Structures are given as C-alpha cells and as structure tokens.
Amino acid sequence: MTDQRRMTLKDLAQELNVSTATISNAFNRPDQLSPALRERILKEAKRLGYSGPDAKARSLRTGRSRIIAVILAESLTYSLNDAVASEFLSGVAEVLDAHGHTLLLLPGRGHASQPPGSANIADGFIVYGLMPNNKLLDELPAQRTLVAVDFDIEGCPTVHIDDTAASYKIAQHALSELPKRPAIINLRLTKEVCNGRVTAEHTLLPNTSTISRARLEGFHSALSEQGVDVAQVPLWNIEENTFEVCSPVIAEILDQPIEKRPDLLLCMSDRIALTALTLAEQRGIRVPEELRITGFDGIAEGQYRAPRLTTVRQDSVGKGRVAAQMILGRVPLAQQLLQTELLLGDTCP
Amino acid sequence: MTDQRRMTLKDLAQELNVSTATISNAFNRPDQLSPALRERILKEAKRLGYSGPDAKARSLRTGRSRIIAVILAESLTYSLNDAVASEFLSGVAEVLDAHGHTLLLLPGRGHASQPPGSANIADGFIVYGLMPNNKLLDELPAQRTLVAVDFDIEGCPTVHIDDTAASYKIAQHALSELPKRPAIINLRLTKEVCNGRVTAEHTLLPNTSTISRARLEGFHSALSEQGVDVAQVPLWNIEENTFEVCSPVIAEILDQPIEKRPDLLLCMSDRIALTALTLAEQRGIRVPEELRITGFDGIAEGQYRAPRLTTVRQDSVGKGRVAAQMILGRVPLAQQLLQTELLLGDTCP
DNA sequence: TTGTAAGCGTTATCAA
DNA sequence: TTGATAACGCTTACAA
Numbered sequence: 001m002t003d004q005r006r007m008t009l010k011d012l013a014q015e016l017n018v019s020t021a022t023i024s025n026a027f028n029r030p031d032q033l034s035p036a037l038r039e040r041i042l043k044e045a046k047r048l049g050y051s052g053p054d055a056k057a058r059s060l061r062t063g064r065s066r067i068i069a070v071i072l073a074e075s076l077t078y079s080l081n082d083a084v085a086s087e088f089l090s091g092v093a094e095v096l097d098a099h100g101h102t103l104l105l106l107p108g109r110g111h112a113s114q115p116p117g118s119a120n121i122a123d124g125f126i127v128y129g130l131m132p133n134n135k136l137l138d139e140l141p142a143q144r145t146l147v148a149v150d151f152d153i154e155g156c157p158t159v160h161i162d163d164t165a166a167s168y169k170i171a172q173h174a175l176s177e178l179p180k181r182p183a184i185i186n187l188r189l190t191k192e193v194c195n196g197r198v199t200a201e202h203t204l205l206p207n208t209s210t211i212s213r214a215r216l217e218g219f220h221s222a223l224s225e226q227g228v229d230v231a232q233v234p235l236w237n238i239e240e241n242t243f244e245v246c247s248p249v250i251a252e253i254l255d256q257p258i259e260k261r262p263d264l265l266l267c268m269s270d271r272i273a274l275t276a277l278t279l280a281e282q283r284g285i286r287v288p289e290e291l292r293i294t295g296f297d298g299i300a301e302g303q304y305r306a307p308r309l310t311t312v313r314q315d316s317v318g319k320g321r322v323a324a325q326m327i328l329g330r331v332p333l334a335q336q337l338l339q340t341e342l343l344l345g346d347t348c349p
Numbered sequence: 350m351t352d353q354r355r356m357t358l359k360d361l362a363q364e365l366n367v368s369t370a371t372i373s374n375a376f377n378r379p380d381q382l383s384p385a386l387r388e389r390i391l392k393e394a395k396r397l398g399y400s401g402p403d404a405k406a407r408s409l410r411t412g413r414s415r416i417i418a419v420i421l422a423e424s425l426t427y428s429l430n431d432a433v434a435s436e437f438l439s440g441v442a443e444v445l446d447a448h449g450h451t452l453l454l455l456p457g458r459g460h461a462s463q464p465p466g467s468a469n470i471a472d473g474f475i476v477y478g479l480m481p482n483n484k485l486l487d488e489l490p491a492q493r494t495l496v497a498v499d500f501d502i503e504g505c506p507t508v509h510i511d512d513t514a515a516s517y518k519i520a521q522h523a524l525s526e527l528p529k530r531p532a533i534i535n536l537r538l539t540k541e542v543c544n545g546r547v548t549a550e551h552t553l554l555p556n557t558s559t560i561s562r563a564r565l566e567g568f569h570s571a572l573s574e575q576g577v578d579v580a581q582v583p584l585w586n587i588e589e590n591t592f593e594v595c596s597p598v599i600a601e602i603l604d605q606p607i608e609k610r611p612d613l614l615l616c617m618s619d620r621i622a623l624t625a626l627t628l629a630e631q632r633g634i635r636v637p638e639e640l641r642i643t644g645f646d647g648i649a650e651g652q653y654r655a656p657r658l659t660t661v662r663q664d665s666v667g668k669g670r671v672a673a674q675m676i677l678g679r680v681p682l683a684q685q686l687l688q689t690e691l692l693l694g695d696t697c698p
Numbered sequence: 699t700t701g702t703a704a705g706c707g708t709t710a711t712c713a714a
Numbered sequence: 715t716t717g718a719t720a721a722c723g724c725t726t727a728c729a730a
Contacts, residue, residue, distance in 0.1 A: 008722095008723055008724085009723065009724065010724085018700075018701085019700065019701045019702075020701090020702095020724080020725090021700075021701060021702080021703095021726075022699090022700060024726085025700090025725095025726095028725080032700090033700070034699065034700095037699085037700090051469070052466055053723080054409075054722090054723055055466055055467050055469045055470035056405065056408045056409040056412075056414065056722085056723075056724090057409050057706090057722070057723035057724040057725090058466075058723080058724055059405045059467070059706095060409045060706050060707065060722085060723080060724075061705085061723080061724045061726085062706085062726095063405075063706075065467055065470065066466075066467040067453070075446075076438075076439060076442035076443070076446060076452070077439040077442060077443050078439075080429075080438050081432075081439055081649075083430075086429045089425075090425060090429040093426060093429065093454065094425070094426050097425060097456055101467075102453055102455060102467050103425070103453070104451055104452070104454075105442065105454065106451060107442070117401055117402065117407075117415075118408070118414055118415040118450075118451050119451065120401075120404045121404040121416070121470070243649065243653045275653070278654055278655060281655050282655055300430075300592065304592045306627060306630050306631055357706095357707055357708085358707065358708065367717085368716065368718070369707090369708080369709090369718090370711095370717060370718080371716060373709060373710090374709095374716090377709080383715065383716095386715085386716085402707075402708060402709090403707055405707075405708090406707030406708040406709090406722090407707080407708055407709075408708090408722095409708070409709095409722050410707080410708045410709045410710085410721085410722055411708080411710095411722085412722075700729105700730085701728100701729080702728085702729075702730090703727095703728095703729100704725105704726095705724100705725095706722105707722105709720105709721090709722090710720090710721090710722105711718105711721100712717100712718085712719085712720100713716105713717085714716080714717075
C-alpha cells in the first residue's frame with residue numbers, strides 16, 4: 001500500500017474500498033457519483049497524498065494532453081527576447097490558459113542533435129514564422145491540427161497581416177514629403193548571409209511569401225507611385241533583429257559623407273528603427289529634421305519614449321489569440337487576415 | 350493494417366514481421382539489433398509513415414517526458430513581456446534545448462478555473478519568483494525535482510542573487526554625491542494594493558525573503574551609512590513593472606513643486622527607472638543634472654539608448670541556465686548565489 | 699449509483 | 715540477435 005512510489009488511482013481505490021472507476025469519476029465527472037462519496041474520496045485523496053490522475057497515463061488513455069505546442073522559427077533565445085514574438089506568445093498563452101491548456105515551446109531552427117520526440121505529445125501545433133527547412137514540419141504528426149502564422153503551409157489554416165498593404169501605407173505617408181535620398185533597411189531578405197549593403201552580387205530570397213519580401217513590395221510600389229526609381233534606392237540587409245546585429249549596419253549608413261547619407265530610412269522593424277534612432281542621437285543627427293525614420297510592428301518600446309516612433313502597428317497579441325482559438329477549435333479554421341494601423345509618431349511626422 | 354488512425358509501433362511490427370521489441374529497439378537502442386535490420390526498419394517506418402514512438406505512451410512507460418515546466422509567479426502575459434523574466438526563460442530554454450528537453454510554461458497567479466493537471470507531465474519544475482499562495486506548490490507532485498528561483502522554498506535548491514548587497518552597492522555609488530531629496534521607488538512591497546506614495550497607513554510585506562524587501566534593506570543601509578534618516582526618505586510603490594502602471598506614479602513624483610521634487614530616484618527595476626527617464630525627458634527635467642536615476646536589472650533597453658541607465662546588472666540568462674542545469678542534474682542541487690555588477694551609465698554618473 | 703475489465707502505445711524483462 | 719509478454723496508470727463502455 002503506502003510504499004515509496006507515488007500513490008496511484010488504484011492504490012487509492014483499494015484503500016477506500018471503491019472501484020477505480022469511481023475514483024476516476026470523482027475527479028473527472030462529478031455527476032457520475034453521489035456528492036457524499038465524491039466528497040469523501042477527494043478528502044481522503046488529499047489526506048493520503050494523492051494529487052489526482054497522472055497526466056501521462058491520462059493523456060495516453062484519452063489521446064489528448066491539453067498541451068499546445070508553439071514552434072518558433074527562430075531559436076527560443078532569440079524569440080523570447082524579441083518584442084513581437086513575445087507579444088504573440090502572450091496572446092497565445094492568454095487564450096490557452098483561459099481554456100485550461102498549457103504552452104509547450106519548441107525551437108524551429110538549430111534544435112538539439114536528437115529531434116525532441118516529446119513534441120508530439122501536443123494536441124496541436126502553432127507554427128510561427130517561416131520554417132527554414134520543412135523537415136521539421138514533415139515530422140509533425142499528420143493527424144494533428146496545425147496553424148501557420150506569418151507564412152503559408154499549403155492547405156493549412158493561417159493567420160497573417162497584409163504586410164504589403166501595411167508597408168505601402170507607411171511608405172506612402174513618409175513620401176508625402178519627398179525625400180532626397182531614401183533608403184530601405186530590411187530583415188533577412190538575401191539568400192546569402194549579408195549584414196550590410198545589398199549589392200548586385202546578392203540575390204533576394206525567391207520565396208515571395210516571406211514577410212520581408214512582402215514588405216519590400218509595399219515600399220517599392222509607394223516609391224514608384226511617387227516617380228522614384230526603386231532601382232536607385234539603396235537596400236541594406238540585417239541578419240538578425242537585435243541591436244547588436246543592427247548597429248554596425250546602421251553605423252555604416254549614418255557615417256557616410258553627409259551628401260550621401262539618407263534622409264529617410266524605411267525600416268522593416270521597430271527594432272531596426274529604434275537602433276537607427278539611438279545611433280542618430282549619438283551622432284547628433286536631428287530626427288526628423290535631418291533624418292526621418294519609420295518602423296514596423298508598433299512595439300511598446302517605440303511608443304514609450306521621446307521622440308515616438310512613426311510606425312505601423314500590427315496586433316501581435318491578437319495574432320496569438322486568433323491562432324490559439326483556431327487550434328482550440330473556438331473559431332473556424334480559416335485564412336485570417338488581421339488589420340494594421342498607422343502610428344504617427346515624431347520620427348516621421 | 351493501414352486504416353484511418355495513426356500507425357503504431359505494433360502495426361509496423363506486424364507489417365514487417367518482427368516483434369514490437371525490435372522496433373522499439375531500432376528507435377531507442379541501436380546496439381540491441383543488427384545494423385541491417387535497424388536500417389530496414391527505419392526505412393520502412395518512414396515509407397509507411399510511422400514517425401517514431403508515441404510520446405504519450407513512451408512517457409507513461411518510462412516515467413519521463415523530457416519536459417521541464419517553468420512556473421512563473423506572474424501571469425504568462427506579463428512574464429513574456431518582461432525583459433528580466435524573458436531573459437531568464439531564454440537561459441532555461443538554451444540549456445534544456447541543448448539536452449533534448451522542452452519547456453512547458455505554467456502560469457502561477459490567476460490560472461484558469463481548473464488547475465492544469467497536465468502540468469504534472471513534467472519531469473521537473475522550476476519555480477520563478479515568489480508564489481503568492483503556496484497552494485499551487487502543494488499540488489506539485491512531491492516526488493519531482495523542484496528548483497526555486499528568486500525566493501526560498503524550505504529544503505529546496507535555489508538560485509538567487511544577493512539583492513541586498515547589490516542594492517547597497519548601487520545606492521552607495523549614488524550617494525557618493527549626497528542628494529538633497531532622495532526617494533525610493535519599489536515594486537510591490539506593500540501588503541495593501543498601493544500604486545503611489547507609501548504612507549503610514551500601509552504596511553510593508555512581512556516576508557523578508559522577497560526581493561523587494563531585500564533591495565530596500567540595501568538602499569536603507571547605504572543611506573544610513575551616509576547619515577540620512579531613512580524614515581524621512583519617501584517611499585513610492587508600484588504594483589506592476591510596466592510602463593502603463595509606473596507612469597502615473599512617476600508623473601505624480603515629478604509633478605511636485607520643484608522644492609519638493611526628488612533629485613535622486615533609487616528605483617528597484619530598470620523598467621521603473623526607464624519610465625522615470627522618459628517622463629523626465631518629456632518634462633524637460635535634465636538628467637542627471639537636476640535628477641539622478643538608478644535602476645536595477647541591467648536590461649538591454651536601458652543600455653542601448655542615450656543617456657544610458659546607471660544600474661546593477663544581474664545575470665538573468667545565467668540564472669536560467671543554472672536553474673535548468675540543476676533540474677537536469679548537471680550541476681549539484683544546491684543554494685546558488687550569482688554575482689551582480691555595477692553598470693555606470695549616464696543617469697547617475 | 700457503483701463495479702468490472704479492456705485497452706491506450708510503449709518499454710523492459712526475460713527466455714529463445 | 716530477436717521475440718513473447720507483462721506492466722505503466724488511467725478512462726470508459728457496459729454490466730450489475
């Protein structure tokens with residue numbers, strides 16, 4: 001009876017002289033037994049140190065674990081420290097939590113030697129961001145629900161924003177005052193690794209469904225519309241959306257002779273824009289007088305500062321919520337497109 | 350054989366005319382069967398769409414899931430958007446990932462109606478931050494490993510920083526130039542809810558093991574040492590470490606008549622300090638000339654801006670790494686104390 | 699209202 | 715080197 005190992009439902013049943021089914025019901029279906037008996041069982045369980053049905057056994061038996069996995073395109077380390085990904089996750093977490101589910105975090109890129117087979121314990125998968133190799137996706141249990149966020153998996157429900165429209169919108173705003181020397185700073189858009197100026201030697205990622213590619217599209221159409229020759233607009237590439245990786249590139253841009261230095265930076269993320277802002281401040285370059293800057297995302301850090309960032313807000317939390325609701329089957333599995341909103345700050349009034 | 354439902358190990362065994370044990374060994378113990386057979390099994394498995402042993406069944410059988418849970422004191426929504434907690438999590442994730450484990454996130458406070466029984470699927474628990482009620486802790490499977498971070502559970506391995514020493518250190522630095530009107534802004538230190546000035550009507554949290562209490566201790570001893578009567582130093586309380594919650598309190602502090610307005614703010618977090626900095630800038634109060642500000646934590650946002658925050662850096666990522674290593678049994682379960690480092694920025698030179 | 703018993707898909711211990 | 719077979723702890727028809 002009460003030996004070393006953890007007490008099981010069976011032990012408890014024996015102890016109380018009732019059947020295992022009754023104990024199970026006491027925990028899972030209150031309506032299947034008399035309140036009195038249930039009361040007694042719960043009390044005795046607590047007294048004897050039985051803390052409820054074992055999750056492993058239960059999930060094997062029922063086939064469901066109440067665990068939803070989020071697969072992050074980037075490493076967990078990066079994602080957890082990125083404002084946009086964090087907001088997305090908190091949206092997911094909020095909904096899962098409200099419905100008694102929990103969140104398992106899986107790295108996409110560069111996971112350990114052995115693939116985490118433990119992953120397939122999840123009832124469903126939310127895949128956030130483009131997977132570099134579909135290998136991981138292949139390994140996902142086919143039967144399980146899948147929702148893709150910010151990219152497309154064929155025949156799979158997705159949640160998206162209209163990146164092209166959003167960047168068109170902000171570029172159009174920025175171009176209401178025509179810049180002399182506009183420049184675009186994008187995020188991982190070249191096939192080759194390139195942290196700096198994009199030259200003729202680089203090729204852009206072919207996949208038109210990446211968000212970077214879509215945003216470039218939007219910038220370019222707004223520029224063309226104003227009669228700017230987009231081929232003449234310098235393109236700079238950033239390999240990772242962090243201050244450390246951005247800043248050398250931004251420094252290179254800002255340290256050009258003044259007659260070549262851009263007077264408008266269209267950045268593909270707020271992180272890039274904020275880095276540009278900080279470096280401009282350090283150099284005494286006045287924003288927006290000498291340099292106008294636009295961001296993308298609408299993260300808090302860009303709004304709770306002076307000068308406030310001009311940017312497009314995307315509802316990352318909302319994206320997370322919708323993705324989670326789809327996975328839980330609380331909204332129909334579909335192709336959702338979320339709204340964006342222009343945020344007129346001080347960096348490009 | 351190949352019906353609707355997912356293929357199982359047994360199905361595969363039947364299909365290949367080998368025993369289930371052999372299939373299992375092919376996946377788990379290469380040395381237990383001839384390479385040729387193993388090769389064949391793996392190939393056929395892939396062809397027939399068997400993606401390896403089911404995690405639920407495996408975890409029931411072996412007793413281990415390769416999942417480690419982190420229980421966060423605050424809601425997931427808050428924690429994911431807090432720089433310190435995020436860094437901690439990324440430290441945990443990094444180590445877990447390197448050893449083929451995955452991360453399950455559990456909310457401490459305010460979890461859903463039904464306790465997530467799915468939690469006990471985890472092999473071990475890292476508890477981050479003070480648990481408001483130990484109820485959740487009681488429910489944790491007694492047998493499982495537990496590591497406490499930033500607070501104490503009796504008889505449990507912990508990882509900590511020396512909050513008192515660290516805040517003593519930074520306060521001492523700040524006091525090298527004696528302020529006329531110092532003030533302290535702390536984080537959730539009153540028993541009653543209080544977002545504003547702490548008065549005689551408020552009582553401080555009794556528990557001396559909270560990090561806020563420990564930091565206050567450090568501030569006070571540095572002040573006393575300089576002959577300042579700590580009873581005269583105003584104490585302000587913040588209920589949540591976010592810009593939104595901080596800013597009204599900071600506004601109240603800064604909008605006092607100039608002869609009452611503090612000239613030194615000792616803040617218990619960088620978030621508070623950064624909010625103070627932003628609001629000071631908005632009001633044209635010069636930092637550090639008219640107002641010196643110190644933070645606590647050393648988050649990136651405080652260092653990648655101008656002026657840089659003067660603060661104490663705690664190695665949150667390192668804390669996460671150590672906690673994860675302890676859980677995995679890669680370092681001895683013990684009481685670890687991590688170092689802190691004074692970061693001399695521009696807000697209190 | 700309560701009890702009986704058959705799995706859920708594995709792994710581990712044997713024996714062959 | 716490979717194969718039977720008994721658990722792992724639980725849920726759920728179905729029977730009483």
